[in-house]
Structures are given as structure tokens and as C-alpha cells.
Amino acid sequence: xxxxxxxxxxxxxxxxxxxxxxxxxxxxxxxxxxxxxxxxxxxxxxxxxxxxxxxxxxxxxxxxxxxxxxxxxxxxxxxxxxxxxxxxxxxxxxxxxxxxxxxxxxxxxxxxxxxxxxxxxxxxxxxxxxxxxxxxxxxxxxxxxxxxxxxxxxxxxxxxxxxxxxxxxxxxxxxxxxxxxxxxxxxxxxxxxxxxxxxxxxxxxxxxxxxxxxxxxxxxxxxxxxxxxxxxxxxxxxxxxxxxxxxxxxxxxxxxxxxxxxxxxxxxxxxxxxxxxxxxxxxxxxxxxxxx
Amino acid sequence: xxxxxxxxxxxxxxxxxxxxxxxxxxxxxxxxxxxxxxxxxxxxxxxxxxxxxxxxxxxxxxxxxxxxxxxxxxxxxxxxxxxxxxxxxxxxxxxxxxxxxxxxxxxxxxxxxxxxxxxxxxxxxxxxxxxxxxxxxxxxxxxxxxxxxxxxxxxxxxxxxxxxxxxxxxxxxxxxxxxxxxxxxxxxxxxxxxxxxxxxxxxxxxxxxxxxxxxxxxxxxxxxxxxxxxxxxxxxxxxxxxxxxxxxxxxxxxxxxxxxxxxxxxxxxxxxxxxxxxxxxxxxxxxxxxxx
DNA sequence: GTTCCGCATGAATCGATAG
DNA sequence: ACTATCGATTCATGCGGAA
Numbered sequence: 001x002x003x004x005x006x007x008x009x010x011x012x013x014x015x016x017x018x019x020x021x022x023x024x025x026x027x028x029x030x031x032x033x034x035x036x037x038x039x040x041x042x043x044x045x046x047x048x049x050x051x052x053x054x055x056x057x058x059x060x061x062x063x064x065x066x067x068x069x070x071x072x073x074x075x076x077x078x079x080x081x082x083x084x085x086x087x088x089x090x091x092x093x094x095x096x097x098x099x100x101x102x103x104x105x106x107x108x109x110x111x112x113x114x115x116x117x118x119x120x121x122x123x124x125x126x127x128x129x130x131x132x133x134x135x136x137x138x139x140x141x142x143x144x145x146x147x148x149x150x151x152x153x154x155x156x157x158x159x160x161x162x163x164x165x166x167x168x169x170x171x172x173x174x175x176x177x178x179x180x181x182x183x184x185x186x187x188x189x190x191x192x193x194x195x196x197x198x199x200x201x202x203x204x205x206x207x208x209x210x211x212x213x214x215x216x217x218x219x220x221x222x223x224x225x226x227x228x229x230x231x232x233x234x235x236x237x238x239x240x241x242x243x244x245x246x247x248x249x250x251x252x253x254x255x256x257x258x259x260x261x262x263x264x265x266x267x268x269x270x271x272x273x274x275x276x277x278x279x280x281x282x283x284x285x286x287x288x289x290x291x292x
Numbered sequence: 293x294x295x296x297x298x299x300x301x302x303x304x305x306x307x308x309x310x311x312x313x314x315x316x317x318x319x320x321x322x323x324x325x326x327x328x329x330x331x332x333x334x335x336x337x338x339x340x341x342x343x344x345x346x347x348x349x350x351x352x353x354x355x356x357x358x359x360x361x362x363x364x365x366x367x368x369x370x371x372x373x374x375x376x377x378x379x380x381x382x383x384x385x386x387x388x389x390x391x392x393x394x395x396x397x398x399x400x401x402x403x404x405x406x407x408x409x410x411x412x413x414x415x416x417x418x419x420x421x422x423x424x425x426x427x428x429x430x431x432x433x434x435x436x437x438x439x440x441x442x443x444x445x446x447x448x449x450x451x452x453x454x455x456x457x458x459x460x461x462x463x464x465x466x467x468x469x470x471x472x473x474x475x476x477x478x479x480x481x482x483x484x485x486x487x488x489x490x491x492x493x494x495x496x497x498x499x500x501x502x503x504x505x506x507x508x509x510x511x512x513x514x515x516x517x518x519x520x521x522x523x524x525x526x527x528x529x530x531x532x533x534x535x536x537x538x539x540x541x542x543x544x545x546x547x548x549x550x551x552x553x554x555x556x557x558x559x560x561x562x563x564x565x566x567x568x569x570x571x572x573x574x575x576x577x578x579x580x581x582x583x584x
Numbered sequence: 585g586t587t588c589c590g591c592a593t594g595a596a597t598c599g600a601t602a603g
Numbered sequence: 604a605c606t607a608t609c610g611a612t613t614c615a616t617g618c619g620g621a622a
Contacts, residue, residue, distance in 0.1 A: 036595050078597065081427040082392050088380035100374045106398055106417050108485050113596040114613030116481060119431050122613080123596065124483035125398050135373040139411050189408075191416035193400050197616060198594070209595095441615065480614065588622075594615100602608075 001225055005243055005266055006290045008252045009259040012231040015252045016059035024063045024250070025138070025226035028214045028238050030073035031056075034086055041255070046079060049086040050093050056231060057094055063229065067138045069221045070099070073107070073209065075126040081119070087127065094131060102137075103130040103192060107213065111197045128194070128213075143219040144190050214238040215245070222247055236262035263291055293517055297535055297558055298582045300544045301551040304523040307544045308351035316355045316542065317430070317518035320506045320530050322365035323348075326378055338371060341378040342385050348523060349386055355521065359430045361513045362391070362423040365399070365501065370412070379419065386423060394429075395422040395484060399505065403489045420486070420505075435511040437479040506530040507537070514539055528554035555583055 008015040032041040034049045044052050060070055076084040091101055105128035112124030199210045214237060218228060224246045230238040233251030235258060242249035243266070253259050266289050300307040323345065326338040336344050352362055368376040383393055397420035404416035488504050506529060510520060516538045522530040525543030527550060534541035535558070545551050558581050 030595085033595055075595075077595080081598085082394060083396065085384060085387070085393070088383060091380060092377060095377065101377070102374055103412065104375065106400070106485075108398070108400065109595095109615095111594080111615035112483055113594060114615080115596055115598085116433075116612050117597055117599095118433075119427075119429060120395065120597070121433070121481060122483045124485050126595080137411060141408075141410075141413075189406070189414065191404055191414045193398075193416050199617085586622105588620105590620090591618090593617100597612090598610105600608105600610085603606090 003225070003243060003246055004248050004290060005239055006250045007233070007236075007239070007259060007262055007266070008250075009254070009256060010252065011254055012252045013055050013059065016056065016063060016231060019059075019063045019229075019250070021062055022065045023227065024229040025065055025068045025247075026218065026221045027060055027064060027068070027070040027229045027231070028073075028217050029071070029230045029232050030209055030234070031232045033074060033077065034084065035077065035079075046076075046084045046086045050090050053090060054093060054097060057099070058097060060229075060231065061098055061133060064133055066134045067136060068133065069137055069139075069217075070131040071105075071217050071221075072129040072131065073126060073213075074129065075123070078120070078123075091129065099131040099133070100135060101129065102132050102135075104128070105130065106193045108193060108195045109198055110195060138221060138223075140220060140223065144216060145187055209237060211237055211241050214241045218242055218245055218247060233262060234258055236265060240265065263289075295517070295535060295538055296540045296582060297531055298542045299525070299528075299531070299551060299554055299558070300542075301546070301548060302544065303546050304544045305347050305351065308348065308355060308523060311351075311355045311521075311542070313354055314357045315519065316521040317357055317360045318510065318513045319352055319356060319360070319362040319521045319523070320365075320509050321363070321522045321524050322501055322526070323524045325366065325369060326376060327369065327371070338368075338376045338378045342382050345382060346385060346389060349391070350389060352521075352523065353390055353425060356425055358426045359428065360425065361394075361429055361431075361509075363397075363509050363513075364421040364423065365418060365505070366421065367415075367418040373411070383421065391423040391425070392427060393421065394424045394427075396420070397422065398485045400485060400487045401490050402487055420509075430513060430515075432512060432515065433481060436482055436508055438482050440478050440480040501529060503529055503533050506533045510534055510537055510539060525554060526550055528557060532557065555581075 008018075031053065032044065034046040035043050057070075064070060074087055074090075076087045078084075095101055107126045107128050109124050109126065112122045115122060194213070194216065196210050196212055214228075214230075218241060222228060225248065227248040227250065228238060228242040229250045230236075231252045233239055233253045236251060239249040239251045239262065251262060253262070300310075324336065326341045327335050349362075356362060366379055366382075368379045370376075387393055399418045399420050401416045401418065404414045407414060486505070486508065488502050490502060506520075506522075510533060514520060517540065519540040519542065520530060520534040521542045522528075523544045525531055525545045528543060531541040531543045531554065543554060545554070
């Protein structure tokens with residue numbers, strides 16, 4: 001079976017209209033937060049955020065299959081010493097739009113931005129909001145309850161001794177870098193708290209999330225040959241992971257530089273010759289890339 | 293200085309009226325969650341939760357000093373496969389009432405209740421909402437500093453003497469970062485994610501939280517001889533911790549059994565003879581208990 | 585080939601300074 | 604007065620070069 005990867009350059013609100021109804025199994029995305037990333041995305045004022053997002057989520061509701069899931073990564077910022085409320089207002093508005101708010105996962109960012117202030121500690125968590133069209137949805141819990149797969153084995157054999165020690169010292173549950181827990185264990189029961197560090201190895205994108213994040217949700221909510229959508233693909237982490245996991249994927253971004261970057265990364269043959277470290281050669285021959 | 297502990301039996305909304313304006317330095321409480329614990333509190337329907345809570349928070353706003361803090365432990369429950377939104381509606385309503393929503397801490401419950409559901413994982417976190425009357429409030433950050441990650445210890449202890457000298461000179465010339473500041477430091481400021489286990493040995497109270505939770509906030513937001521209030525004291529954890537930490541405390545509960553339980557636990561002399569393990573004898577002679 | 589160390593760098597926030 | 608920009612603060616992580 002052939003896996004496709006479609007990427008679009010343009011405004012999500014418009015480009016999404018070209019997708020068919022009920023054609024996507026999972027949406028995983030991290031939209032620009034309010035008043036962040038002004039240089040690249042222009043920055044949306046917190047007061048206007050809900051109005052800006054609702055037309056997009058309306059399209060997402062249309063293209064998602066009834067048993068599909070929408071994972072939204074977002075966090076409100078502090079404005080004038082107080083937390084903004086636009087995320088809560090967005091949840092309330094999306095429920096009126098027809099979404100079910102089924103769960104809120106917590107992404108605990110172990111390496112949060114440093115700093116010290118007289119009345120505030122470092123913000124080290126983000127919301128991962130789960131929305132569904134229907135109260136019955138596909139969920140493959142076994143896939144994430146058995147983390148001792150090839151992935152973990154590969155990781156473990158390459159772990160240096162200091163890494164093992166460092167990981168041992170960490171307290172944590174669920175999944176993530178607490179790999180040492182898995183050595184003597186076949187099963188880990190995940191919870192709705194995810195412990196991951198943000199990735200520092202920049203891909204020329206300021207806000208890339210770690211590959212483990214989309215990987216976990218793709219495992220949990222899709223099977224092979226399903227289709228994953230990221231309407232704010234950025235550096236394309238979600239698409240690359242989906243491709244490696246043999247899921248079809250669709251990505252949209254309004255920034256030409258990101259679009260170009262993802263396009264180049266997904267071109268299999270040419271870059272394979274130029275790039276010494278090609279990560280995803282296993283699925284290379286199966287991929288079909290469409291650029292529009 | 294004498295420490296007092298006042299406990300009241302009755303409805304918080306009414307009993308709070310007997311407290312003076314600006315008389316409490318910190319409020320830490322975990323109110324009955326909507327539709328939970330029906331047998332003891334009668335259960336408040338999610339749709340009526342905000343209306344039920346606002347008269348109480350109005351009193352709390354009155355009795356709190358301007359530089360005081362209100363910590364509200366709450367988590368919406370899942371109703372018919374979907375998360376209720378009453379917590380978000382409550383935050384929005386309390387802001388209109390005059391509260392500032394300063395921060396949301398995450399309490400990560402490391403040993404959350406085990407279980408498996410077809411479309412849901414174990415819920416292992418709760419919200420700890422911080423509200424303030426004023427954007428300037430008392431906060432004693434040094435009191436809750438935590439040991440630094442192994443990173444610093446392993447690296448800094450191996451700093452050569454020349455490195456130290458070089459770094460010192462950098463400070464003088466204004467270049468580089470002041471590494472020498474870090475040499476004697478093994479502690480770092482915490483983040484807004486708290487990792488605590490729930491207490492297994494509950495005290496006949498269905499929703500007792502671990503002592504570390506009120507302890508952390510009492511350390512962070514009060515000093516000795518300040519006054520801590522818990523308008524839903526339950527088994528009295530907040531009061532007991534406050535007393536041990538030499539803070540005055542006020543507790544209210546509508547359930548006679550909890551009231552009696554806390555009263556007995558706080559009576560110093562009689563119980564001292566009966567109970568082999570008295571935890572708080574250090575402050576015993578200083579305590580004054582008022583029962584109304 | 586490992587292990588160790590130096591260093592850059594974040595979806596941050598506040599307070600001061602400038603227009 | 605009100606907004607825009609800038610510097611200071613701080614710590615976990617990964618990478619590259621050195622031992």
C-alpha cells in the first residue's frame with residue numbers, strides 16, 4: 001500500500017476547504033499561540049483569538065471522520081501579571097460549534113524556559129486538548145501501553161551510561177525519557193500526564209515539538225494507512241513522524257520557508273544522495289509526495 | 293506568640309460572614325467537586341456549581357488581605373463521556389467578581405487511582421488555581437526551592453580552579469555569565485508543576501489531599517503567625533499542617549463528623565494521653581483552640 | 585569507541601526606558 | 604497616559620570537540 005504526503009502552502013482556513021468531508025482520521029496541531037511568533041505568523045491578539053480560530057476548527061470538524069480525534073496543543077500566556085483566558089473561551093466556543101471536549105492531557109516540559117520573577121515560577125506545562133466529533137472514537141490503547149517495542153529497544157541500546165543514570169534519577173510516569181523504567185518492564189500504564197523535553201536541535205523553527213508527542217498520539221488514535229492532518233505544520237514534525245509510521249499525512253502552512261523546508265525534507269531520492277543522515281529510509285520507497 | 297486554631301461547624305457561605313475584612317493571609321481549599329461525594333455534601337450539579345460557589349468566593353475576597361492568595365484545588369469530572377466546563381466558567385465568573393487569575397499550577401498525582409477504560413486513561417493531575425486580590429502579593433520563593441538536577445552538581449564540582457578564576461574575572465569585566473554564582477548553589481526555583489503522591493492513608497475523608505500540598509503553599513505564601521483559612525476543611529489537613537508550621541488557622545465544614553474529627557485531633561491535652569503518636573507536640577503548649 | 589566538558593539556546597516574564 | 608522595545612534573569616538539554 002502506498003503512503004501519501006500532501007503539503008499545501010497557504011491559509012489553513014482556505015486550503016482546508018479543498019479537503020473532502022470525513023477524510024481525516026486524526027488531527028494533531030500546534031497553532032501559533034496568541035501574540036507569539038509575531039515575526040513569522042503576524043501574531044493574533046488574545047481578544048481576537050477565538051474569532052480567528054473558529055472558522056478553522058469548523059473546517060476541521062468537517063474533514064474529520066466521525067470516529068476521529070483532534071489534538072490541540074496550546075497554552076495561554078501571561079498578560080499584565082494575569083493569565084489570559086482565551087484558551088478557556090476557545091473550548092467553550094468549540095463545544096457550541098459541535099465538538100466534544102473529551103480530555104485534557106498535560107504536557108510537562110521538563111526543560112522549560114528559565115527565568116525568575118518576584119511573583120511567578122517558570123511555566124513548565126502546556127495543554128493538549130482532545131476534541132471529538134462523537135463520544136465513540138477510535139483508540140488503540142494497547143499501542144501505547146506496550147512501549148517496549150523496537151523503538152525502545154533501539155533507544156536503549158544506544159543509551160550511554162550517563163544517560164541511564166540521569167534517566168534513573170528522574171521521577172516520572174507515563175512515557176517519555178524515563179526509559180530505564182522499561183528495562184525490567186513490559187508494560188507501562190500511561191496516564192494523561194506526558195513528560196517530555198522540548199527539542200533544542202532547532203529545525204529553523206522556533207516552536208518545534210518533540211517527535212515523541214505526535215508519535216504517541218498517532219499510535220494511540222490511528223492505525224496504518226490512516227490519514228493524519230496538521231493544519232499548522234511548521235517544520236513538519238507531525239508529517240515526518242506520520243510518514244515513518246506508515247500513515248498518510250496532510251500538512252498546511254502559510255509561511256513559504258517552512259513549506260519549502262518540509263517539501264525538501266520529504267523529497268526522497270534527491271536528498272538521499274546529498275544528505276548523509278537520512279532517517280527514514282525504511283519507508284522511502286513507499287512514499288508518494290504530492291505538492292500543491 | 294500564641295497560635296490559634298478556630299473551627300466552625302456550618303455552611304461556609306454563612307460562617308464566613310463572621311470573619312473580619314482583610315483578616316486572612318492565605319486560603320487553601322479543595323471544595324466538593326460537582327456531583328461528587330453525594331453522600332456527604334449532597335452533590336452540586338455541574339450546571340449550578342458556579343452559582344453555588346460565587347457567594348462563597350465573594351466572602352473569601354472580603355476576608356483575604358490585599359496581598360494574600362487564594363489557592364483553589366479543583367478538577368472537572370467527566371460527565372457522559374465529556375469533560376464538564378464548570379471550572380472554566382467559574383474562573384471567568386470569579387474574574388468578573390474582582391479576582392485576578394494569576395496562575396494555574398498542575399498537581400501531578402504520581403500514584404493516581406488505577407483503572408482502565410475503553411476511551412480514557414487514568415486521570416493523574418488536578419488544577420491548583422491561584423487567585424489574588426491584587427497583582428502585588430506576598431510570595432516567599434526561597435522557602436520552596438528544590439534540589440537542582442544532577443546536571444549542576446556533576447558539572448560544577450569538577451570546575452577547575454582556573455575556570456573559577458576566569459569566570460570571576462569575567463564578572464569584573466562585564467562579560468559572560470556569572471558561573472561563580474552557581475558554585476555554591478545546589479537548589480533551583482521550582483516550576484508550576486508539582487509532583488506529589490496522593491495520600492493512601494486517608495482519614496475517613498474521601499478526598500484528603502497529601503500534607504505536602506498545603507505545606508508547599510503555606511511555605512510559599514505565608515510566614516509565621518500569619519493566618520490560613522480552609523472553608524472546606526474536611527479532615528483538617530490544611531489546619532493541622534498550618535498549626536505545625538506555626539500559622540494561625542481557621543476551618544469550616546458543614547459535616548458534623550468531620551468537624552468532630554478535627555476538633556478531637558486538635559484538642560491538645562486529652563488526646564495526648566490517649567494517643568501514642570502525637571505528631572505536633574512541639575507546638576502543643578502554644579496552641580489555643582477555639583470551637584464555635 | 586567512550587566519556588566528559590563547554591557552550592548555545594529556548595512558544596518566558598518583568599521592569600525600566602524610550603517614543 | 605499608553606504602547607513598543609530591550610536587558611536581566613535562569614536551567615535543562617543536545618551537540619561538538621577534547622581527553
